[in-house]
Amino acid sequence: MMSRLLVVNRGEIACRILRTAQRLGIECATVYSPVDRNALHILLADHAFALSGNAASDSYLDQQQILAIAEQWGADAIHPGYGFLSENSDFARAVTAAGIRFVGPSADAIAAMGSKSRAKQLMAEAGVPMLPGYHGDDQAVEVLRRAAAQAGYPVLLKAVSGGGGRGLRVVNADEEFDEALAAVQREAKAAFGDDRVLLEKYLTQARHVEIQVFADDHGNCIHLHERDCSVQRRHQKLIEEAPAPGLDENTRAAMGAAAVRAATSIGYSGAGTVEFLYQNGEFYFLEMNTRLQVEHPVTEAITGLDLVEWQLRVASGDKLPLTQTQTLTQAQADVPRRGWAIEARINAESGAPDFLPSTGLITRLDWPPGAGIQDDRQQTSGLRVDAGFRSGDRISVFYDSMLGKLIAWAPSRAEAVEKLSQALACLRIDGISHNAAFLGAVLDTAAFRQADLHTGFLAQHEDSIALALLRRQSTRHDRPDADARTDKWAGLAGWRQSQGQRHVFSQQYHLRPLYAGTMASAANNIDTLAAGGAQGQAQQALKAPLPGRVIKVFVSAGDDITAGQPLLVMEAMKMEHTLRASADVSIRLVHCQADEMVQPDQLLMEFGSDEEKTGYAK
Numbered sequence: 001m002m003s004r005l006l007v008v009n010r011g012e013i014a015c016r017i018l019r020t021a022q023r024l025g026i027e028c029a030t031v032y033s034p035v036d037r038n039a040l041h042i043l044l045a046d047h048a049f050a051l052s053g054n055a056a057s058d059s060y061l062d063q064q065q066i067l068a069i070a071e072q073w074g075a076d077a078i079h080p081g082y083g084f085l086s087e088n089s090d091f092a093r094a095v096t097a098a099g100i101r102f103v104g105p106s107a108d109a110i111a112a113m114g115s116k117s118r119a120k121q122l123m124a125e126a127g128v129p130m131l132p133g134y135h136g137d138d139q140a141v142e143v144l145r146r147a148a149a150q151a152g153y154p155v156l157l158k159a160v161s162g163g164g165g166r167g168l169r170v171v172n173a174d175e176e177f178d179e180a181l182a183a184v185q186r187e188a189k190a191a192f193g194d195d196r197v198l199l200e201k202y203l204t205q206a207r208h209v210e211i212q213v214f215a216d217d218h219g220n221c222i223h224l225h226e227r228d229c230s231v232q233r234r235h236q237k238l239i240e241e242a243p244a245p246g247l248d249e250n251t252r253a254a255m256g257a258a259a260v261r262a263a264t265s266i267g268y269s270g271a272g273t274v275e276f277l278y279q280n281g282e283f284y285f286l287e288m289n290t291r292l293q294v295e296h297p298v299t300e301a302i303t304g305l306d307l308v309e310w311q312l313r314v315a316s317g318d319k320l321p322l323t324q325t326q327t328l329t330q331a332q333a334d335v336p337r338r339g340w341a342i343e344a345r346i347n348a349e350s351g352a353p354d355f356l357p358s359t360g361l362i363t364r365l366d367w368p369p370g371a372g373i374q375d376d377r378q379q380t381s382g383l384r385v386d387a388g389f390r391s392g393d394r395i396s397v398f399y400d401s402m403l404g405k406l407i408a409w410a411p412s413r414a415e416a417v418e419k420l421s422q423a424l425a426c427l428r429i430d431g432i433s434h435n436a437a438f439l440g441a442v443l444d445t446a447a448f449r450q451a452d453l454h455t456g457f458l459a460q461h462e463d464s465i466a467l468a469l470l471r472r473q474s475t476r477h478d479r480p481d482a483d484a485r486t487d488k489w490a491g492l493a494g495w496r497q498s499q500g501q502r503h504v505f506s507q508q509y510h511l512r513p514l515y516a517g518t519m520a521s522a523a524n525n526i527d528t529l530a531a532g533g534a535q536g537q538a539q540q541a542l543k544a545p546l547p548g549r550v551i552k553v554f555v556s557a558g559d560d561i562t563a564g565q566p567l568l569v570m571e572a573m574k575m576e577h578t579l580r581a582s583a584d585v586s587i588r589l590v591h592c593q594a595d596e597m598v599q600p601d602q603l604l605m606e607f608g609s610d611e612e613k614t615g616y617a618k
Helices: 011-023 040-044 063-075 089-097 106-114 116-125 139-151 174-192 249-264 296-304 307-315 327-334 412-424 436-444 462-474
Strands: 004-006 028-030 047-050 077-079 156-161 168-169 197-201 207-215 219-233 236-242 270-279 282-289 340-348 363-365 385-386 400-408 429-430 501-505 511-514 523-529 542-543 547-551 567-573 576-580 584-591 603-608
Touching: 004 063, 004 584, 011 028, 011 385, 011 400, 028 040, 028 063, 047 063, 063 089, 063 219, 063 327, 077 307, 106 116, 106 282, 116 156, 116 197, 116 282, 139 174, 139 197, 156 174, 156 249, 168 400, 174 197, 174 547, 174 567, 174 576, 207 249, 207 307, 219 249, 219 282, 219 327, 236 296, 236 436, 249 270, 249 282, 270 307, 296 307, 296 340, 296 385, 296 400, 296 603, 340 412, 400 412, 412 436, 436 462, 567 603
Parallel strands: 004 028, 004 077, 028 047, 523 576
Antiparallel strands: 156 168, 156 197, 207 219, 207 270, 219 236, 236 340, 270 282, 340 400, 363 429, 385 400, 501 511, 542 603, 547 567, 567 576, 584 603
């Protein structure tokens, strides 16, 4: 077993890894950026080393800094967690070259699956079903547009090196293609340093079902059953469960076998997840994540296994624990599957429909009573919390918005869903906006209780979710987020109504109705012209709706714009947000530029009427 482990991550996953490693008697160190200097993972580690900058590129993505720390401290292993450097083949190769063990697969395996196009070619060779699409090297716009037409709209544009829900866009029609392609390429270049894309047919009623695989360096590979992660927003998972509801045993076995073939075909070692789209009894390869997944606790809950411990043992050269005393076939058959587990990701974000990242001081954070922490999977309450934040911590703009995960286990799905629903109602977070009530409302819908799941679940059932949210809030005596208005939508943070009105982001972080008849925006778009004064009268300035960095400005002073036209793109917590006009207007002045960091309510643009165009500054 390794003796000195450096954990190069932050938040709940760093805490999760540290607890298991220390239980195994491993001396642990971690790293931290300046804004994380008081973070929980620093307190848990035996040693902590400062990184130079706050931006991810200057801290948790800075390979040179991290390797220097590892060598100076004498680490014999590095665990990357998930995100950041976990699927960076160059980093894995550099760690190995420095004589340090990388807790994860080989650099070659990461590279094989890191290229989405290469991964799909490998999976096709392994006999895994594939969706129609384009995975070629020619990235000319016309080539990609023709491929989209051949596959048939809607299509999904995806960054070749992407992951974590970034670098993805659904394109519904040819007229949307160029703008969506540019956005994916821009986001992919910023996040992964690679702007190549692939595209594939987008299934509108598909479920996201994934298989947890584990392999060692002795030729053993098994799967630890499946998870359903179909409830997503902007291609990022919100609720995950294991096992997947409604699958027959033949389908489970076929998916598991396909996932094992995928892993063995690239000489895999360690924890990995093979993701599939499942629709009408058929499944199709989506991608393979060469790391521990955010949702791994639900697998731990139904198997009773510690996946981080397995990672550390495999990285130390051991055989898979279940294969040490029996054959591979027996080991696969003996993987436990007990009861049902479901997980909700608690994010710091505003309410529906925009769900923008929320930053600031957490003045109160009380997890539900009886919830066990991190790797304590034997809690009699059946509740577990994986978190990296406490009361008094501050959410910054530099990293993702996840506060932690709440996991419930019970003998049946119905009991597990109800237990998680009640636990979310008991969760108390003050000082920032969060999505706990929204997640509870999703669980309370009849469609979710009946396991009528697919990746478009949230859009299809938004009215039912809104009513469930209203019911949850009406039962609470403590409603710090409730609006003072008396209409039935007051407590819903501006949920989209069904009477033809729509909601836009205002300067006070609330959503309020604009006059009927304006164009609906995509889920990651923000409308900028809030109603004020008389009906249909647009406000005269655009202020930043959230803290972040301006990525691109599309307009200049003197431009005439129309409703729905993009004004600028902001990046916050690793997500892009396009600010669009909700009415026809002219640009009077532009007060921001690309690569500028902006704060909430900072003036970005001033608008004017046609009569004011004379004398515009250019």
